Amino acid sequence: MEHRSGPLLTLPLLEHLRACRERGDPACTASFDLGRTMDSVVVDADGWAWHGRRYAWPGRIRERTIYHHDGHGFVPAARYSGSLIKLVPTSWGAPTFEIDGIKMLPTAQVSPFEDARRKVALVGVHGKHVLDTCGGLGYFAACCLEAGAARIRSFEKNADVLWLRTLNPWSPDADDAAHGGRLELEHADVAVAIGALADASFDAILHDPPRFGIAGELYSQAFYDELARVIRRGGKLFHYTGMPNRLTSGRDLPREVARRLGESGFRAEPALDGVLAVRMR
Numbered sequence: 164m165e166h167r168s169g170p171l172l173t174l175p176l177l178e179h180l181r182a183c184r185e186r187g188d189p190a191c192t193a194s195f196d197l198g199r200t201m202d203s204v205v206v207d208a209d210g211w212a213w214h215g216r217r218y219a220w221p222g223r224i225r226e227r228t229i230y231h232h233d234g235h236g237f238v239p240a241a242r243y244s245g246s247l248i249k250l251v252p253t254s255w256g257a258p259t260f261e262i263d264g265i266k267m268l269p270t271a272q273v274s275p276f277e278d279a280r281r282k283v284a285l286v287g288v289h290g291k292h293v294l295d296t297c298g299g300l301g302y303f304a305a306c307c308l309e310a311g312a313a314r315i316r317s318f319e320k321n322a323d324v325l326w327l328r329t330l331n332p333w334s335p336d337a338d339d340a341a342h343g344g345r346l347e348l349e350h351a352d353v354a355v356a357i358g359a360l361a362d363a364s365f366d367a368i369l370h371d372p373p374r375f376g377i378a379g380e381l382y383s384q385a386f387y388d389e390l391a392r393v394i395r396r397g398g399k400l401f402h403y404t405g406m407p408n409r410l411t412s413g414r415d416l417p418r419e420v421a422r423r424l425g426e427s428g429f430r431a432e433p434a435l436d437g438v439l440a441v442r443m444r
Contacts, residue, residue, distance in 0.1 A: 166329050166336045170195035170213055172221065172230040172237050173252045180206055181220075196332040197229070198256030227251055229258060231330050240330050248323040250331060257333040260300060260324065267299060267373070269436065276333055280306045282369065285439055286399040288312040291366035294393065296353045297381070299324060301334040303369045304346055308335055315346045316365075318353040325350055354380045357389045365393055368400040375416065382420065387427040394442045400429065403437040 176193060183191035184206045193204050195213060205212045210219040221237045224230055229250045230237040241249035246263050253259055255274030260267050268275035279302035286293075288307045295303050295317035307315045317337075319325055325348075328334035337348040349356065368390055372381035380386060390400060402424070404416045417438050421431040424440045431440035 165338070166334075167231070169232045170218065171197055171240070171330070171332070172224065172232075173197075173228070174224055174226050175252075177221070177224060180204070180211055184208070197252070197258060199332045229330075240327060242323040242326060244323055246323075248321070248327065250327050257302070258300070258331060260327055262373075262377075265374070268302070275300075276302050276305070279303050280309070282401045282403070282435065282437075283307055283310055285434060286367040286369065286401050288367050292316075292364065294360075294365040294368045296357075296368065296370045296390075297372050298348060299371060300331055301328055301348075303371060304348070305333070305335040307369075308342055308346060312345065316360075317346065317348045318351050318356055319348065320350075320352040322350060354378075354386060357386070357393065360393045362392055363395040366395055366398050368394055368398070370400060371403040374405065382423075384423050384426060387423050387429075391424075391427040391429060391442060396442050396444070398442045400424070400431075400440040400442070401434070401437060402431075402440065405436055 179193060180191065188206065190203050190205045192201050194201050202213065210217055218232065224237065229240040229252050231240050239249060241247060248262050249260065251259050251261050251266070253270045253275065255270065257274050257276035259270050259275050269278050283303060283306040289311040290313050293307050293312050293315045295307070295315055298304060298317040298319035301317070304315050304317050335342065335346055337346045370390065372378050375382050394400065402420055404420050406416065417433040420438045421433060424431040424438065428442060428444045429440035430443050431438050
């Protein structure tokens with residue numbers, strides 16, 4: 164899917180543009196790609212001009228929503244195909260996304276992009292072949308490219324999430340020539356597709372599944388056995404778990420995951436908000 168290059172709008176950005184208009188400033192500096200770059204934009208009573216095109220002032224827009232221009236006007240970066248999936252702004256620039264109101268990436272203490280960078284550093288990807296099981300917005304893949312991974316094979320099951328990636332400037336474009344073909348993104352369910360991957364074909368794995376209640380198969384012993392099969396001996400795996408229900412039920416999901424990974428041949432222990440494991444046998 165081709166990445167789009169049109170402007171993205173949020174409530175703080177619109178308020179900034181309106182303040183420029185109220186002050187009578189002929190131009191102001193703003194970012195229309197969620198903080199990736201800054202541009203000079205001309206504002207007036209009717210709207211603003213950006214990259215040679217005119218945009219009219221929109222009507223009411225909401226907080227916690229990112230808007231893209233569909234050729235007629237600004238509309239939410241969201242789709243509903245059984246679940247409401249939307250791109251959500253953060254104070255860090257890089258957005259998160261939600262499925263039915265459930266936030267998919269951490270944002271409270273750190274940028275979701277920087278969070279991905281820390282986890283990629285844990286497994287060490289320079290010059291290596293990496294399996295990215297649940298691609299999401301592609302932040303793991305972007306950080307692997309940045310860190311010099313030789314090849315990243317990424318799977319994403321949800322077509323609407325892949326569509327969000329085409330709008331998100333922080334998501335890597337697998338077809339970008341600058342990446343040299345190192346990123347292969349597939350629209351597929353990794354729980355099924357992993358069966359066709361060759362033994363010991365990856366040096367590192369990044370596993371960031373949806374929560375257990377949504378995708379329990381991605382926490383199963385059978386799936387962990389498959390992860391063990393496709394990673395070489397000595398290869399590292401980071402598995403995001405979060406801490407669901409820990410306060411209410413006392414459940415320690417990272418410890419449960421570490422135990423199951425141990426049964427699949429990994430040495431595993433809790434790390435950050437998940438589990439870091441090494442393939443031992």
